[in-house]
Amino acid sequence: MAGKRKNEEADPRQAVHESRQYQVYGNDNPKPAKKPRRQEQPKEHKKQAHASSVNDIKKRIRDVTRRLQRVEDLPADVRIEDERALAAYQQELAAAEAEKIRQKMISKYHMVRFFERQKATRQLKRLRKQILATESAEEVEALKTQMHVAEVDLNYTQNSPLSEPYISLYPLQKDSLKVSEDAPKTEDSQPKPAMWFEVEKCMEDSTLNKLRNRVGKPPVHNSKPLEMIARRPKAKPTPVPDTSGLNRRERRSQQRVLEGSKKGKNKSMGFEKNAIFGASQSAKGHKSEVVEDDDDSDVGFFEQ
Template identity: 45%
Template structure:
């Protein structure tokens, strides 16, 4: 009778039959770059890309130039009109896509430029807000059932300012140059950690920043338009339109100057006529 083969012998035989296994070398970041490129291609939007539009515009221009230069390569009038309209449409779409790409690139640059400053301002304002809310909770527990005290009113004002500071750091317009709420001076940078902590504790409630944007953030909090303010170009979404008073004065001033300029050439003509009359009388 034949003996059964052991499991180890069969496994070795299978491995020899298949041959040595070849593993692909590991390349870090290769797959990540591929997915990132796919995300960028999907983010360009629907329709042809910028390179495709440029090549199509180049082909249409060559076709129309060839038709004009070579009399043999004429095309019907309706076909020529269609090609010209297509060329204009491609040029218009290329301008729009180029402007959108430039805006997106500028937006990414501004976000990355002020990311750390905004992050530190938001962290500090959030820390101040939490501390003030804890103080308010202890104040309400201590004075439960009593009238509103001046300290409580002061805490409420400080809490409101801290909430505005947090929203200032989050919803400040992304396309506008960011002005820090808590800028560090050169003296604070040279101090040690302990000294800087004491200075921070003394002046952490005093937020600086841009006063106009501070008022715009407060107004946006009341109206519920913080997202609109964040995505605006220059923060005009949270500002009220100013009355145009100077423009009327400039137009009136320019109108007066134009009237003077038009009235000035009339004076020399009268003098020239008098000179002509006198010369003529003398020679007569």
Template identity: 45%
Template sequence: MPRDLRDRPPAHHRSKPYNDPRKPGQKKPKSRPQEKDTSVSINDLKRRIRDVKRLLNRRDLPADARVTQERVLKGHERELEQEMARRARSEMIRKYHFVRFLERKTATKHLNRLLRREKEARSEEMKETLARRIHSARVDLNYTIYFPLQEKYVSLYPKGSETKDEEEEGEEEEEVEEETEKEQKPAMWAVVEKAMEEGTLESLRDGVSGSTSIEEKTEKKRKEKKKKEEEEEKAASEEEDGFFE
């Protein structure tokens, strides 16, 4: 046997040829860069706030430096509040995502069923009744979509109502719809209905009421809190001065 054949490895040890599925001349797709987490560390922000406050407690700090550091402190406190609000919002979205999904399916089903019945309606009385129900069903659907993401989601449908609607048909199903419409709606339902009229549903979902954003509300609360602390500190100081007189 020739030496070159004798030295060849067994067939099962030979490496198989690589078959590239891409067409000739087709470039290898670039790997998508992973998105970096640009969120700020809450602990880091708290540390910065402590450092600035420690610096402001120095009596020998120049006046111009004090003004600068007070601005820096306000910026850090605002950034901390915004970051905590952002994380709370993300947690609310994650927590209630599945509930909102199920209720959105239910609301869509109810609306589509009413729209089909509206096409089949003959009498004016029935058309008026269905028009009222369709409006309510549209608000229900928008409620599940545009309920403020940063707030705790309040369920629109009572427990087990979806199963009952699926099982009952005809007159029984109509009675269930009547009962559902007579039930007390969550407080946010009326807010969603008003937002539909004003065309501000997305602002409602994102936490913007009119022209006032979450950041502005947070800043207002922060100022009120700081003012209250200053008043308490001033009152305590006056009480202490009166004690030593």
């Protein structure tokens, strides 16, 4: 009968995998530090101009303009600061409105750009395959000319200015349904927009990115020059009569006179309007007329 196998005393460090060596007690090699992260500078993302931000800038411009126009005794240093702030706010407003127009154009022509980019990419791939499969030198030159046009078309769809209206390269023709299917395609014969030739020139100069982010013309604001607004003169308060040397009865009579004058001023327009419609007769006049009518009626009764 075979005896039991003796447990071989092995080094614990050899029995542990290399990736776990740092966990063994007494190991001189500590856990390797993590790979330091690359500290890259964050890219500057342009904030999209929102309607509320534009309205906020307009509100600040209104506040500064009103303060400059209405405050006559404004100190010179405060006026200079307000004028500088007004110029800065106007620049911010122009930039915010330009960004707002840019975002509007991007969302408006996004789908048109996408479909035309896909179409130009397919045409470019097809022409490259034809060049590789063609052996005739004349056909290769003709295909290279077509491929150059397709490359410009692709760059036009990608690098056309985002803040300007996009003109389609492949517009739908109204008479396309009437054309027979066997008729040759005339996509290359369609007139190219003026921006297409500008893109072709930028391809030679390697300035396509600059063309793509070109800022359009800012909206024109007809700002009037600042002029001081003439204020209305304040009404002088009515003087309070001096009643220091009068007794109570005299003070009351004087107060009644003042109240009567105020009531007369307030009712003057009302009396004029009532007089126009013939409603200026008093209640006493009506009563006297009624009494006279009664007397006449009684006299007539006894005479009969």
